[in-house]
Amino acid sequence: MTPKVVRQIAELREEIAAYRRAHAASAQVGLVPTMGYLHEGHASLIRRSAEENGLTVLSIFVNPIQFGPNEDFDRYPRDEERDLKVAAEAGANLVFLPSVTEMYPDKPRTTVSVSGVTERLCGASRPGHFDGVATVVSKLFHIVQPDRAYFGLKDAQQVSVIARMTEDLNFPVDIVPCPIVREQDGLALSSRNVYLNPEERRQALILSQTLSQVAGWIEDGMSEAELTVRIRGRIRSQPLADIEYVEVATYPELGHPPADRPLRESREPLLVALAVRFGKTRLIDNVLLFPSEVK
Incomplete structure (x- = not known):
């Protein structure tokens, strides 16, 4: 039609x-x-x-x-x-x-x-x-x-x-x-992906690869500070990655989770979000974890 x-x-x-x-x-x-x-x-x-x-x-x-x-x-x-x-x-x-x-x-x-x-x-x-x-x-x-x-x-x-x-x-x-829709290799679909050259696109896969591990790191007992340090370290393994932010927020209010206890004890859904530039292209991605997944 x-x-x-x-x-x-x-x-x-x-x-x-x-x-x-x-x-x-x-x-x-x-x-x-x-x-x-x-x-x-x-x-x-x-x-x-x-x-x-x-x-x-x-x-x-x-x-x-x-x-x-x-x-x-x-x-x-x-x-x-x-x-x-x-x-x-x-x-x-x-x-x-x-x-x-x-x-x-x-x-x-x-x-x-x-x-x-x-x-x-x-x-x-x-x-x-x-x-x-x-x-x-x-x-x-x-x-x-x-x-x-x-x-x-x-x-x-x-x-x-x-x-x-x-x-x-x-x-x-x-x-x-x-839900987020991704390419077969994990890159989140975006109209701006067309800006990426082949090497930038290859290195941009670090975003989804890192976010796919976040639930496990939270279950291991990481705090907000520990988790953001871990994520930043993984993303920086790609030399073209220029991190704008990596943040953890309660969702949907986007508040700060309590800093004095592990994230797995959160009583609210958690959004782990990031924005990273590869060359001139700014990409965003995230993972949203609900209480049943955050133990």
């Missing part, structure tokens, strides 16, 4: 309203917000939405207000033809492809800021990033009015931010976190 491409907000609202009128009480709308250059991780979100909703709206928008002045907005990979093929194969019904001027006719003077879950991890090194994310997702929620919205846990902090915003602002949307 070829999805319908919509570029104007008014037309998108009309399409969704027509679907809801036609299906009345059974109408269910799913939203998959993306910045395009779709890969299997995005496709898994679209398929999940198609399974759970009668109408799946895929948005593709490289959002300028979530990029810092020295980040990769201009060179962020874009391929509309390829994206539409992935969308069709995965089961999207509508693809929303607005221009920047459609989403922001003027410089936005109203933004959404979520405190408490944005100060650590990526929020510490990308000031304003999550304000941009929360603002554009808030706009999409207002435009689409979905019943469910789907986000990948590769950016677990983003999921936490969106969930907090949704609860605080009483959006009638169920936030559906979806």
Whole structure:
């Protein structure tokens, strides 16, 4: 099935309203917000939405207000033809492809800021990033009015931010976190992987290889400090790796776990997250451990 491409907000609202009128009480709308250059991780979100909703709206928008002045907005990979093929194969019904001027006719003077879950991890090194994310997702929620919205846990902090915003602002949307999708060799799928040269990509495997050992290290009784030292040491075994952060946080509040006892005694889920540059490419990855796994 070829999805319908919509570029104007008014037309998108009309399409969704027509679907809801036609299906009345059974109408269910799913939203998959993306910045395009779709890969299997995005496709898994679209398929999940198609399974759970009668109408799946895929948005593709490289959002300028979530990029810092020295980040990769201009060179962020874009391929509309390829994206539409992935969308069709995965089961999207509508693809929303607005221009920047459609989403922001003027410089936005109203933004959404979520405190408490944005100060650590990526929020510490990308000031304003999550304000941009929360603002554009808030706009999409207002435009689409979905019943469910789907986000990948590769950016677990983003999921936490969106969930907090949704609860605080009483959006009638169920936030559906979806598992990280990886290449066969373990590298987490990302649109930015295309930037990596062959040697950078080979060395980037240290991220997933290290995270795969975290549960065992926690079960061995490591503290937060011991675990971050161990992870940093493993990653630094690759000479091209430039670590931005390695952090352990309770999830979804992103607080600090108690420093005076082993992590295996945590009563809350634990997120072990990292951001590492290989050359000019910034990669993030994480592992989320639940109490049943942290002994």
